[in-house]
Amino acid sequence: MIRTTRLAAVSGRGTVRSTRAGRGLAALGFCVVMMMVPVPAAAQEFIVHVNGDSINADIKGFERGELEFEIPGGSSSTLEFDRILTFGSPDGWDIELTDNRRVFGSILSGTEAGSVRIASASDTVDTPISEVVEMTSVKGALWSRFDGFVEAGFQ
Secondary structure, X not given: OHHHHHHHHHHOHHHHHHHHHHHHHHXXXXXXXXXXXXXXOOOOOEEEEOOOOEEEOEEEEEEOOEEEEEOOOOOEEEEEHHHEEEEEEEEEEEEEEOOOOEEEEEEEEOOOOXXXXXXXXXXXXXXXXXXXXXXXXXXXXXXXXXXXXXXXXXX
């Protein structure tokens, strides 16, 4: 055993192998420690049903009194506003209310049953869900907010 150590020290081969093994163990230890560090949860969209059930879902929009959503790994579905206790979404929304006001902001859980809070850049508005006429997702860029088509006909 002493000879092996001497040969490794003289040739340098054993030293390199032990350094590589040490690096591998250090990398493994680093990965284990990083897996233990808690990661803050991303803000999620949620719906609370009138029976108290909470659903984490991807909210697609609100139109004609129905909230359209998709459960991750599932299919799309809708809920009528009278079946919703409250809902929330950190995303940006263009919200039209029954009094023809348009509010741009994110949706927070309501302070009362059947309500939501709309948090805009300047104010937070508490409103009943029944007063929401339409809710459309606002994308990041200005051009992504426009929708349409162009036709050209040649004869």
